[in-house]
Amino acid sequence: MEDDGGEKSSFVIGLIENRAKEVGVAAFDLRSASLHLSQYIETSSSYQNTKTLVHFYDPMVIIVPPNKLAPEGMVGVSELVDRFYASVRKVVMGRSCFDDTKGAVLIKNLAAKEPSALGLDTYYKQYYLCLAAGAATIKWIEVEKGLIVTNHSLLVTFNGSFDHMNIDATSVQNLEIIEPFHSTLLGTSNKKRSLFHMLKTTKTIGGTRLLRANLLQPLKDIETINARLDCLDELTSNEQLFFGLSQVLRKFPKETDKVLCHFCFKPKKVTNEVSGVDFSRKSQILISSVILLKTALDALPLLSKVLKDVKSFLLANIYKSVCENEKYALIRKRIGEVIDEDVLHARVPFVARTQQCFAVKAGIDGFLDIARRSFCDTSEAIHNLANKYRQDFKLPNLKLPFNSRHGFYFSIPQKDIQGKLPSQFIQVVKHGNNIRCSTLELASLNVRNKSAASECYTRTEICLEALVDAIREDISVLTLLAEVLCLLDMIVNSFAHAISTKPVDRYTRPEFTDDGPMAIDAGRHPILESIHNDFVPNNIFLSEASNMVIVMGPNMSGKSTYLQQLCLIVILAQIGCYIPARFSTLRVVDRIFTRMGNVDNLESNSSTFMTEMKETAFVMQNVSQRSLIVMDELGRATSSIDGFAIAWSCCEYLLSLKAYTIFATHMENLSELATIYPNVKILHFNVDIRNNRLDFKFDLKDGPRHIPHYGLLLAEVAGLPSSVVETARNITSRITEKEVKRMEVNCQHYHPIQMAYHVAQRLICLKFSSQDEDSIRQALCNLKESYINGKL
Numbered sequence: 001m002e003d004d005g006g007e008k009s010s011f012v013i014g015l016i017e018n019r020a021k022e023v024g025v026a027a028f029d030l031r032s033a034s035l036h037l038s039q040y041i042e043t044s045s046s047y048q049n050t051k052t053l054v055h056f057y058d059p060m061v062i063i064v065p066p067n068k069l070a071p072e073g074m075v076g077v078s079e080l081v082d083r084f085y086a087s088v089r090k091v092v093m094g095r096s097c098f099d100d101t102k103g104a105v106l107i108k109n110l111a112a113k114e115p116s117a118l119g120l121d122t123y124y125k126q127y128y129l130c131l132a133a134g135a136a137t138i139k140w141i142e143v144e145k146g147l148i149v150t151n152h153s154l155l156v157t158f159n160g161s162f163d164h165m166n167i168d169a170t171s172v173q174n175l176e177i178i179e180p181f182h183s184t185l186l187g188t189s190n191k192k193r194s195l196f197h198m199l200k201t202t203k204t205i206g207g208t209r210l211l212r213a214n215l216l217q218p219l220k221d222i223e224t225i226n227a228r229l230d231c232l233d234e235l236t237s238n239e240q241l242f243f244g245l246s247q248v249l250r251k252f253p254k255e256t257d258k259v260l261c262h263f264c265f266k267p268k269k270v271t272n273e274v275s276g277v278d279f280s281r282k283s284q285i286l287i288s289s290v291i292l293l294k295t296a297l298d299a300l301p302l303l304s305k306v307l308k309d310v311k312s313f314l315l316a317n318i319y320k321s322v323c324e325n326e327k328y329a330l331i332r333k334r335i336g337e338v339i340d341e342d343v344l345h346a347r348v349p350f351v352a353r354t355q356q357c358f359a360v361k362a363g364i365d366g367f368l369d370i371a372r373r374s375f376c377d378t379s380e381a382i383h384n385l386a387n388k389y390r391q392d393f394k395l396p397n398l399k400l401p402f403n404s405r406h407g408f409y410f411s412i413p414q415k416d417i418q419g420k421l422p423s424q425f426i427q428v429v430k431h432g433n434n435i436r437c438s439t440l441e442l443a444s445l446n447v448r449n450k451s452a453a454s455e456c457y458t459r460t461e462i463c464l465e466a467l468v469d470a471i472r473e474d475i476s477v478l479t480l481l482a483e484v485l486c487l488l489d490m491i492v493n494s495f496a497h498a499i500s501t502k503p504v505d506r507y508t509r510p511e512f513t514d515d516g517p518m519a520i521d522a523g524r525h526p527i528l529e530s531i532h533n534d535f536v537p538n539n540i541f542l543s544e545a546s547n548m549v550i551v552m553g554p555n556m557s558g559k560s561t562y563l564q565q566l567c568l569i570v571i572l573a574q575i576g577c578y579i580p581a582r583f584s585t586l587r588v589v590d591r592i593f594t595r596m597g598n599v600d601n602l603e604s605n606s607s608t609f610m611t612e613m614k615e616t617a618f619v620m621q622n623v624s625q626r627s628l629i630v631m632d633e634l635g636r637a638t639s640s641i642d643g644f645a646i647a648w649s650c651c652e653y654l655l656s657l658k659a660y661t662i663f664a665t666h667m668e669n670l671s672e673l674a675t676i677y678p679n680v681k682i683l684h685f686n687v688d689i690r691n692n693r694l695d696f697k698f699d700l701k702d703g704p705r706h707i708p709h710y711g712l713l714l715a716e717v718a719g720l721p722s723s724v725v726e727t728a729r730n731i732t733s734r735i736t737e738k739e740v741k742r743m744e745v746n747c748q749h750y751h752p753i754q755m756a757y758h759v760a761q762r763l764i765c766l767k768f769s770s771q772d773e774d775s776i777r778q779a780l781c782n783l784k785e786s787y788i789n790g791k792l
């Protein structure tokens with residue numbers, strides 16, 4: 001296991017597909033020793049589902065089979081990786097490595113849970129592809145990383161992403177969930193952040209990862225969401241608990257979640273001598289894991305103290321399953337039998353090395369004690385050497401830093417060196433205002449010091465063998481501890497922290513109902529509200545009887561912001577966080593679809609319009625009754641007639657579903673939909689026109705509103721030469737005149753059969769709509785009036 005130390009990805013994923021457009025994914029997290037399997041039908045030729053998952057796992061390695069079995073019309077997963085994930089290491093493994101039978105056996109043996117509890121028996125027949133991907137992935141980890149997964153230690157989940165809300169990769173970009181748009185794309189200031197950046201006040205890497213995973217795949221289970229919200233209620237109403245928990249969490253080492261995987265993976269036995277050095281590195285990692293575990297277990301009683309009288313289910317459950325679990329005390333006791341009480345987890349490299357060398361109690365192993373003496377002697381000799389140079393060469397500010405790769409080296413401020421450095425100093429490198437260098441003597445002492453440390457590690461590992469085996473037997477409690485710490489980090493340091501830094505009642509608890517409406521009172525954009533002090537809140541109401549809202553308004557009036565705001569609020573609510581609104585009732589959303597058209601086109605051979613159509617097709621093919629769809633200016637990228645026709649027919653299609661749709665548009669004629677369909681509501685953004693200037697109010701009003709030639713007004717404000725604007729104005733008035741005449745003629749010649757056809761079509765739509773009687777009666781009246789006035 002490599003020590004990644006930072007936020008580098010720890011996922012290795014295997015991808016495989018069959019000719020029926022099914023894709024199997026196995027995502028192995030080396031950090032938490034967990035394997036997540038998913039299998040699904042890839043409905044879009046651009047691999048939207050797969051991209052979403054790859055984006056979610058953000059892997060360091062992608063394993064694929066040779067590109068021979070790509071389904072018709074698809075590029076194949078191997079090619080997909082080349083095109084979109086060129087920076088990720090791609091490994092092609094033979095088909096024989098993708099063996100589903102082997103995968104099933106492996107997973108049965110390695111999974112911490114019983115196969116029946118995993119549902120493996122039924123899963124096996126249906127989802128063979130992800131098992132095949134799992135076999136290849138585990139094989140690669142064994143061969144390339146030299147790690148063997150301990151039996152019954154792996155956390156395995158099936159269908160991971162399908163238990164959660166699904167947000168496709170394009171929508172993740174559109175909504176700026178993880179990354180904000182490049183400032184030049186939107187013309188916004190650099191201050192704009194993503195939702196992830198806003199909430200990233202977590203203190204551990206595991207907590208940050210959990211937050212990212214939650215934002216990309218929010219929860220769908222109301223019970224879990226409410227459990228988190230109850231926990232937030234308790235944290236926000238009990239300051240002592242909130243501050244107590246934040247302080248206690250700091251006592252746990254930041255890398256606690258990593259401890260677990262070092263016990264899950266057994267390093268392969270190294271037989272040849274060349275690998276000896278590597279072996280010592282692995283021993284070192286194991287020792288540091290034991291020390292880290294000891295430090296974490298020492299902090300556990302503090303957590304118990306803080307959680308003693310908690311009320312909310314989630315915290316009480318943590319208290320019961322972790323704080324009252326005697327296994328932790330037993331593990332701690334066993335560690336205490338071998339490990340010195342004073343040894344602590346340290347982050348400073350040399351301190352960490354010393355702690356690791358002295359981890360095991362003195363007197364347990366004679367060879368270890370000798371190696372330690374040699375380690376101390378060489379360390380002392382290095383420090384004496386530095387003192388000698390300080391005096392001999394009059395370099396009082398000579399420093400002796402250490403890093404794990406190079407060992408000790410000298411650092412001397414440039415200003416202290418008059419002329420040239422004495423010839424003893426070698427490997428001279430400038431580094432800022434300092435010179436870094438070494439000497440032959442130091443290099444030789446470094447080698448001896450390192451070799452003494454290696455000997456200490458190897459001997460220590462032998463002393464720790466029995467202890468580590470005993471810890472491995474209780475791996476599940478360590479998994480639990482790691483999970484709990486990540487969850488607490490996210491809820492306390494991110495969610496509760498975000499709420500506590502806002503004025504009281506700015507963020508409120510969302511209510512969830514099973515099949516109710518989506519009503520948000522005075523909702524605000526979670527990120528923009530901190531940039532605009534005078535951000536204007538707005539409402540939304542969607543229900544089965546009114547499942548489409550069409551939002552109109554001139555450019556810059558706030559339409560896109562409103563769409564993004566709604567989605568971000570829903571995501572926040574479904575990760576179990578409070579939301580920026582006065583009040584809200586929500587129903588659980590299973591997928592969010594967005595068509596916003598402000599993302600760079602990833603498929604270089606598609607025009608803006610093609611991209612728009614592909615995205616819309618993807619929505620249509622995947623939408624369910626529980627989805628939330630936001631469409632911004634659909635149909636603007638082609639001729640106005642075709643664009644309008646497409647926008648209209650898309651609306652009609654979406655209306656026939658029970659999904660909630662919000663549609664922002666400049667096409668005023670789309671408001672006609674409301675006269676035919678009672679479940680369409682028209683809203684517009686309020687704008688005042690004074691002295692030919694638009695004054696944006698950003699508040700939503702009922703009904704449509706016609707603002708003549710706002711495009712021209714805005715073009716003038718943007719600085720288009722006045723002669724150009726004047727010409728445009730003349731052209732507009734001529735077009736308008738012609739249009740009026742044409743409409744009059746058209747009305748006269750409108751064929752009665754066409755009228756009858758439209759009436760019939762709308763009557764059929766009404767028949768299948770689930771509206772109440774009053775609404776249907778009203779819609780029939782509107783239809784009749786339109787027919788009489790010839791406006792159909």
Ligand SMILES: Nc1ncnc2c1ncn2[C@@H]1O[C@H](COP(=O)(O)OP(=O)(O)OP(=O)(O)O)[C@@H](O)[C@H]1O
Pocket residue numbers: 188532534535536537553554555556557558559560561562698
């Ligand atoms: N509710 C609001 N309160 C305050 N400022 C807002 C609000 N909504 C939007 N804005 C500001 O107005 C700017 C323009 O908003 P937005 O891009 O949403 O307009 P739009 O109607 O979608 O424009 P276009 O039709 O040209 O895409 C935003 O960058 C934001 O700074």
